[in-house]
Amino acid sequence: MTYWIASSPHNHAQSSTAALMRLVILATLPGIFAQWYFFGWGNIIHISIATITALVCEFFMLSLRKRKVKPELLDGSAILTAVLIGISLPAIAPWWVAVIGSAFAIIVVKQLYGGIGHNPFNPAMAAYVMLLVSFPLQMTSWQPPLELMQFSLGFFDTLTVILTGFTPDGFSVEQLRTHIDGYTMATPLDTVKTNLTLGMTVAESTTSPIFGEHFALGWEWINIGFLLGGIFLIYKKAIPWVTPLSFLASLFVCSFIAYAISPDSASSTMFHWLTGATMLGAFFILTDPVSSATSVKGRMVYAALAGFLVFIIREFGGYPDGVAFAVLLCNMAGPLIDQYTRPRTYGHQVEK
Amino acid sequence: MKMNAEYKELAIQGLWKNNPGLVQLLGLCPLLAVTATVTNALGLGLATLLVLIGSNVTVSLVREWVPKEIRIPVFVLIIAAFVTVIQLLMNAYTYGIYQSLGIFLPLIVTNCAIIGRAEAYASKNPVKQAAFDGLMMGLGFALVLIVLGAIREVLGQGTLFDGAELLLGEWASVLRVEVLHLDNKFLLAILPPGAFIAMGFLIAVKNYIDEKQKEKQKLQQSQEEPSTIERVRVNFD
Structure with missing residues (x-):
């Protein structure tokens, strides 16, 4: 019998990337819940759009780079990036903002630098800055908290605002942003x-x-x-x-x-x-x-x-x-x- | 025949293999700064092309009489003279583009692609070849500028040849094409960081094509002549 001489660290938490990412995504839930409570469904819709885009882009880039697609796609890092982007977007920003943002985060900021573990910049924040610099109008159209809004905004209203820019009743983003007293917030x-x-x-x-x-x-x-x-x-x-x-x-x-x-x-x-x-x-x-x-x-x-x-x-x-x-x-x-x-x-x- | 082969080689070097924009990465400053639209890119590309031909010819003409020790200042003076000529011409005939190029027109003096060619080629070769080399290098540079300008203009504002009349005269306003209708400008493509990213993608595409060609050649070679198996004979004497 021989001694196995291992180098430090000797005591480590043996958790996989996927488990860590799941934990972090789980931990964003209270904040997302508060966002939902005060600002409506917008961010949750954006999170879903961003997640789908991120997974598609990740799949595309991984197959292009001839990597093992399944473990890297499902390690949750792309989903976490997408969730963070979705959280940071204004709730009634148009859908393509989330798509461009998460595509940029995954393709340019993450995969072009060598994929998970090699990106010098935080993908979500780099994407956010890119969006803020590129689309200042959409990225600053923050909606006031629901209770201060002139019009009520349900799930379906939010979805159509994000997809088309107007609610089913015909209110534009600009109108939605007005306060009860009639000025933009x-x-x-x-x-x-x-x-x-x-x-x-x-x-x-x-x-x-x-x-x-x-x-x-x-x-x-x-x-x-x-x-x-x-x-x-x-x-x-x-x-x-x-x-x-x-x-x-x-x-x-x-x-x-x-x-x-x-x-x-x-x-x-x-x-x-x-x-x-x-x-x-x-x-x-x-x-x-x-x-x-x-x-x-x-x-x-x-x-x-x-x-x-x-x-x-x-x-x-x-x-x-x-x-x-x-x-x-x-x-x-x-x-x-x-x-x-x-x-x-x-x-x-x-x-x- | 021999001359033709030499010109062909010069053309390939300038346009593809040794392209000043994509391979040598020279003159990045104007390349990235003024390529927000095709018109600007074309303007700067033409100006650089003319300066490059002129300076290559002149440098090649005087190459026998320029002492080695002071050749760089002499080259710079020659280039500066040509840049001044071009700048005054553009000021006179294409005032709009002269204004939108701004400082980057006089800055052609410091474009390393030009002094690089003067130093590496024109100062060692006869006039004809030097002129042709200038033309090809200039074309290669201008093409990269135009492609980059086209990418950025389409992404940024959805048009092509916007404001071409500034460069080419009134008739050119018909050249303006609206490729995409964008409700919002994609500002990143117009700003300098967008130029860096687009440039990176262009270089990647070029390298990808090169790699594919190399693979193809290898494949052809191995098909044409089945690889000879070399045996190593080991003698123990």
């Missing part, structure tokens, strides 16, 4: 940004009904939903806890400093935490094992940089939300961060 982040350029303070703009009672009507619950899903993932050890914590802490510190200096032009820390894509980014995007940094220290730096960038873009940038841009910038910085945060090998001294 934007997201809370957008409203704050626009009002600041109009010379209003943040406190003044938060009186708008879109902010609801707390921070942002609907959005806060969506973010809490993703927070719950994220905590579940950390509990299951599917994602490292360092990344989201560092990201949220960094965003908190940055926005706190800004709020302390000038509360009129900077939104509160909780507003930053609970609007836009903060929690989705913290727990589902930044923790992407492929495109993020690898060591603990590296992840800390990586996520803190992301938090700082999100704050900078939200506060000073041209776009209302900055999670996608921040993630892409950090993806680019990832290898460099890894280079400088290499952990000490056990048993070796750090050279001085």
